[in-house]
Amino acid sequence: MKSSVWHPNTQMTEWDSFDKITKAKGMWLIDSKGNKMIDAVASMWCNVWGHSNPQLVKAITNQSKKLQHSSMFNITNEPAEKLADNLVKISHGMHKVFFSDNGSSAMEISIKMALQYWKNIGEKRTEIATLENGYHGDTFGAMAVGYVPEFFGKFKKQLFKTIQFPVPNKYRLPKEYTFSDYQNECLEKIEKKFSKNKNIAVFVMESGAQVAGGVIIYPKGFQKKISQLCKKYDVLLVLDEIATGFGRLGSMTQHEEQKSTPDIVAYGKMLTGGYLTMAATLANKKVYDSFSGEFNDWKHLFHGHTYTGNPLAASVANENIKMYHKNKLIKKIQKTSKIFEKYYKEISEIDIVGDIRHKGMLMGIELVTDKKKKIPIHPKKSINKIFYEEGKKNGIYLRTLGNIVMLVPPLAISEKELDLLLKCTIKTILSARSQVI
Numbered sequence: 001m002k003s004s005v006w007h008p009n010t011q012m013t014e015w016d017s018f019d020k021i022t023k024a025k026g027m028w029l030i031d032s033k034g035n036k037m038i039d040a041v042a043s044m045w046c047n048v049w050g051h052s053n054p055q056l057v058k059a060i061t062n063q064s065k066k067l068q069h070s071s072m073f074n075i076t077n078e079p080a081e082k083l084a085d086n087l088v089k090i091s092h093g094m095h096k097v098f099f100s101d102n103g104s105s106a107m108e109i110s111i112k113m114a115l116q117y118w119k120n121i122g123e124k125r126t127e128i129a130t131l132e133n134g135y136h137g138d139t140f141g142a143m144a145v146g147y148v149p150e151f152f153g154k155f156k157k158q159l160f161k162t163i164q165f166p167v168p169n170k171y172r173l174p175k176e177y178t179f180s181d182y183q184n185e186c187l188e189k190i191e192k193k194f195s196k197n198k199n200i201a202v203f204v205m206e207s208g209a210q211v212a213g214g215v216i217i218y219p220k221g222f223q224k225k226i227s228q229l230c231k232k233y234d235v236l237l238v239l240d241e242i243a244t245g246f247g248r249l250g251s252m253t254q255h256e257e258q259k260s261t262p263d264i265v266a267y268g269k270m271l272t273g274g275y276l277t278m279a280a281t282l283a284n285k286k287v288y289d290s291f292s293g294e295f296n297d298w299k300h301l302f303h304g305h306t307y308t309g310n311p312l313a314a315s316v317a318n319e320n321i322k323m324y325h326k327n328k329l330i331k332k333i334q335k336t337s338k339i340f341e342k343y344y345k346e347i348s349e350i351d352i353v354g355d356i357r358h359k360g361m362l363m364g365i366e367l368v369t370d371k372k373k374k375i376p377i378h379p380k381k382s383i384n385k386i387f388y389e390e391g392k393k394n395g396i397y398l399r400t401l402g403n404i405v406m407l408v409p410p411l412a413i414s415e416k417e418l419d420l421l422l423k424c425t426i427k428t429i430l431s432a433r434s435q436v437i
Contacts, residue, residue: 104137215364
């Protein structure tokens, strides 16, 4: 289908037309020609229960008959209030919820909260620390704290500076380092900087893993240690769980699984089951209380969105959380995700596969031209386009990030469907091989 839409992250000269998805059911997308594809990327990592789920559709429909949208400026609505209570209950140590309508905005809010906290309590801390290779969204503040050169290099001069620290990547270690040694060195660099620089206001990181940066799973204890260092040196900790929370990595909240204690945490993507756009930034009592005062104190947070606390989105989010508990989804994910492990050997034996990284319902398969030298594949033609076209032939909707094949299926996918997805992924890698090397 010819398109007037400016499609995201797509080189338009390579794509002269786009397949039109007309409907979807369960784990399957169906195009205008009747072709079916397993949604292997959960419609950009957000779908939980599959498509056209009757309970979620009913929640939206019922709410649409009562109140479609109402501002959160000076007034409130019942679905948003209920959702805030639900989020505080599942988020250890959090106190208040600030709603927005997408993950980038949720992170912009997190950064503003953290920096203004110090101003509100009368301290001049202005610097932001973060991890190399992290990703926090595509708006300017989010690009600055989640600077991925391949994505944002064209805007580098316009972005504010941050202090970046290396992240342990088991597959790409510096020479003569063990993974344990390198992890310790990364943590030592953070502590050394914290001990000398008293102007660091906040440390920002994805929680549990770096997703868009290539599926880098943190080693056990790494995030916990950073949390401890933040507390030791009085640096606020902001955790981005937009892509990693709500079960993606096998737990409802990653900060609790990682035994880390954030001051601010952000959710998005799977918050509404992937049905409507919504995000949330949660703060602990210490942060929230710093914004309290008289009107003339000017401590309030000057931030707001037209669709903040949208009742339709909040209603489907409440139903989504209810379904997590009722269907014991987290336990189901932990069981179903073991299907990935059955295919480690078969995938790793493919000559262009250098590494497999997996946790929960997330897998990254790194493609290389040389296994020993670990040279990433960089073909002249878009790997993403090649894998989309080959995946479609094998009945799956795939999307790559650089030389990483991403598998991020809807969380409630059945063991049988996940098994089929992995078999089709192997076929796709093999059929795409000749086009990428």
